[in-house]
Amino acid sequence: MYDILITGGTVVDGTGAPAYRADVAVRGDRIVAVGTLDGATASTVIDATGKIVTPGFIDMHTHSDLTVRADARGWSKLRQGVTTDVVGNCGMTPYPVAHDPARAQVLRESLFAIAGDVPWGWDSLHGYRETLNSQGIGINLAPLVGHSAIRGAVLGFDDRPATTEEQDEMGRVLARALDEGAFGLSTGLTLPPSAYGDTDEVVNLCRTLGRYRGRLYCSHTRGDTAAGPTGMREAFEIGQRAGVPVHLAHMAVNDPRRWGSAGEVMDELDAVAISGLDVTGDVYPYAASSSGFSQCLPWWAQSGGRLETVARLRDPATRARIREDMEADGLLAGWPWHWDRLLICRVENPEWAHAEGMNFVELAATRGVAPIDAALDLMRDDEGRMQVIFFYRTEEDMQVFLRHPRIMVGSDGSALTVGGPTGVGRPHPRNYGATARVLGRYVRELGVLTLEDAVHRMSGKVATRLGLQDRGWIRTGLAADLAVVDPGTVTDHATFTDPHQYASGVDTVIVNGGVAMTAGEPTGIHRGRVLAA
Ligand SMILES: [Zn+2]
Numbered sequence: 001m002y003d004i005l006i007t008g009g010t011v012v013d014g015t016g017a018p019a020y021r022a023d024v025a026v027r028g029d030r031i032v033a034v035g036t037l038d039g040a041t042a043s044t045v046i047d048a049t050g051k052i053v054t055p056g057f058i059d060m061h062t063h064s065d066l067t068v069r070a071d072a073r074g075w076s077k078l079r080q081g082v083t084t085d086v087v088g089n090c091g092m093t094p095y096p097v098a099h100d101p102a103r104a105q106v107l108r109e110s111l112f113a114i115a116g117d118v119p120w121g122w123d124s125l126h127g128y129r130e131t132l133n134s135q136g137i138g139i140n141l142a143p144l145v146g147h148s149a150i151r152g153a154v155l156g157f158d159d160r161p162a163t164t165e166e167q168d169e170m171g172r173v174l175a176r177a178l179d180e181g182a183f184g185l186s187t188g189l190t191l192p193p194s195a196y197g198d199t200d201e202v203v204n205l206c207r208t209l210g211r212y213r214g215r216l217y218c219s220h221t222r223g224d225t226a227a228g229p230t231g232m233r234e235a236f237e238i239g240q241r242a243g244v245p246v247h248l249a250h251m252a253v254n255d256p257r258r259w260g261s262a263g264e265v266m267d268e269l270d271a272v273a274i275s276g277l278d279v280t281g282d283v284y285p286y287a288a289s290s291s292g293f294s295q296c297l298p299w300w301a302q303s304g305g306r307l308e309t310v311a312r313l314r315d316p317a318t319r320a321r322i323r324e325d326m327e328a329d330g331l332l333a334g335w336p337w338h339w340d341r342l343l344i345c346r347v348e349n350p351e352w353a354h355a356e357g358m359n360f361v362e363l364a365a366t367r368g369v370a371p372i373d374a375a376l377d378l379m380r381d382d383e384g385r386m387q388v389i390f391f392y393r394t395e396e397d398m399q400v401f402l403r404h405p406r407i408m409v410g411s412d413g414s415a416l417t418v419g420g421p422t423g424v425g426r427p428h429p430r431n432y433g434a435t436a437r438v439l440g441r442y443v444r445e446l447g448v449l450t451l452e453d454a455v456h457r458m459s460g461k462v463a464t465r466l467g468l469q470d471r472g473w474i475r476t477g478l479a480a481d482l483a484v485v486d487p488g489t490v491t492d493h494a495t496f497t498d499p500h501q502y503a504s505g506v507d508t509v510i511v512n513g514g515v516a517m518t519a520g521e522p523t524g525i526h527r528g529r530v531l532a533a
Pocket of ligand 1 (some may be wrong): 089090188220249250
């Protein structure tokens with residue numbers, strides 16, 4: 001007698017090996033049998049005839065750190081068969097928290113975009129894990145620890161180099177998070193305060209990381225410039241000097257002058273891998289990215305955190321300097337401004353709600369000002385919280401990354417739930433669709449990946465990279481994180497104009513042995529846990 005028996009399905013086991021016919025049995029929170037289980041009985045029997053049975057998907061790159069605190073359900077992920085989100089990416093984590101209340105508040109402000117207003121109360125990864133585990137969460141989380149949080153805790157959000165003493169202290173703070181089970185260190189080198197750290201500072205931190213075998217350096221890099229993928233090259237240098245494995249977040253070619261060069265980027269990556277660096281990356285299946293508009297402001301203007309940024313925007317002389325630098329420096333790593341490629345996707349100030357869904361050329365036309373002024377007005381009035389979508393990528397480059405053997409899938413999205421506190425604004429459709437889109441569009445419709453390969457890049461390959469020992473594959477003895485998916489119908493529905501649309505075609509999802517979704521509908525149980533390395 002089993003607790004759960006999935007019968008009649010085709011197992012795609014997460015290793016990349018060919019699919020095969022098998023039943024899967026679960027007892028407690030473990031997979032206990034895989035094979036022909038004729039005559040077996042179970043309290044819950046799930047008929048998977050005509051469908052595939054896969055490991056629950058592991059999303060390599062997310063920002064669900066606090067969305068599951070705000071709304072534990074995380075249905076945008078469950079509806080895609082995702083059972084584990086890697087959190088703590090891009091340098092941003094809600095831990096460690098400084099003891100100094102003002103500094104702690106700056107960290108909270110900085111994470112508003114990925115959290116909204118949710119109660120905290122912890123000061124460490126350990127405390128975060130205890131809080132979320134006792135609250136209950138719909139999916140598992142595999143946490144990294146972020147450079148911005150570490151730097152913010154030790155020296156605040158100021159735009160200055162860290163002293164030797166501060167770097168040593170950052171190393172100790174990092175070590176504590178690694179002791180508490182962080183799977184690696186993330187940077188967000190275009191996002192202050194991580195961006196204020198130079199190469200040597202990150203190398204020093206990664207030397208501490210290197211004492212923990214297999215823990216990853218996950219780099220949101222400084223980006224590509226006119227000179228090529230310079231941000232990626234810095235990540236390689238950091239990995240080589242510190243002797244740590246490097247994982248490149250959300251790979252892309254963003255500079256329009258370099259569109260079409262993804263093949264050359266991957267040739268460089270292959271060459272470094274052949275020379276001995278342990279390197280991988282992730283990508284999400286869209287030709288647009290999304291983040292706070294604050295990334296578009298000069299770094300000096302963001303020193304001290306969000307409220308200081310807003311104060312600068314309110315001061316006419318300082319605002320004029322910000323505007324001047326933005327025009328002179330270009331977007332992020334010096335990309336040309338195309339204001340019609342920047343879509344406003346979330347504002348908090350109700351007086352500007354009408355701007356959601358417009359690009360800055362459209363918004364500027366309604367106000368009779370230049371796009372850059374419309375952007376700075378909105379940023380000021382929205383107190384620095386505005387989120388935007390950047391249409392600065394191409395489908396062709398994205399497919400080159402997606403096909404490459406060192407790449408896995410990471411949505412860069414969060415676990416959201418329609419109708420709850422996280423189902424707001426017009427977020428990037430990746431939150432609701434990335435995983436389903438890989439299976440629907442890139443496996444079934446376009447044949448870019450085989451089904452087995454795609455599942456591998458969203459389960460076993462990710463588990464291997466994280467050093468997860470007990471999930472990511474369908475195998476006796478492993479955690480019962482499973483999905484039953486109809487490969488003939490699985491489809492993403494979220495769009496840039498109508499993003500709060502769940503994916504379809506995922507029938508059943510099991511998280512740690514609990515049936516979190518059945519017959520295409522979530523059950524409301526919360527069996528997820530914050531995992532530890
Ligand atoms: Zn990032």
